[in-house]
Amino acid sequence: MTIDIGRFSEAPSSDVEETGADSGQEQKPPELVYGSAEEFLHEQLLPTYVRDVDGRAAKWCLEWYFHPEAVSRVEALWRAWEHLRLDGATGISVWFKDHADHHMSVLLDPRGPFYKCDMQKHRDPEHMEPQKAPNGWFPDVRVR
Template sequence: MQSAWSKRAELLAAEYVQSSVDPRNSPTVYGSVVEFVENYLSLLYRREVGKGRRVWCPQWWSHAEAVARLDAVWRAWEHLRLDSRTGLSVWFLDHADPHMSVLFDPHGPFQFCSTASGHSDEMPPLQLIATPSGLYKSP
């Protein structure tokens, strides 16, 4: 009997193939980055997280960097899915894998989060000193 995960993986692959159509007539498959992460990316990227090798925050949407990176990954996927030849490969190599490596990195934006204890707001923003007035002139 086929597992629910395997069936979903098959459906995802079928969606990808079916979505390789004329880009001028093709709406997005997913309506938002949330839909994309919940219904595609989280099922596609199966990794053991924790144990110091990889981290993940179940509340990824609470991290501005994660949202920005995952939004970029989603938008690239929506564009590259239309290329039935090398689109998915380009998406993995140039977009998904580099961004997911940063997100999974134990020193990345989810450094103090875990799937066991959840989200943490311990990560402070970068420290800044105000830019001196007039340093950059307007064009």
């Protein structure tokens, strides 16, 4: 039986121009495999990162896109995957160890971003409403 582990095993596509450092031409970045974080979630992440989501040991919200933290973490997972898939040696290991295992543990944690949701119903997360610090405590350090 062969298990499809996604597109990590593919070599970079041949439409990436190989140019020498002396040629003065810029190398075109590799094309993305997925056009969005949502496509990545449905086509790559969830089919390969399979867990028993029972609501007690792991939670997920079917309307995950209403959770800003989840959107940000899925976006981070997608971008890291697109970069690391090009490393045919250790890319898949690095992606799982440093990215998927970390972010998915947070996302699936029963006390994580989906803590109020259950498998049948989305419930809006409660957002922290911090007060603004007094003027001058955190000056804008951007150069103007």
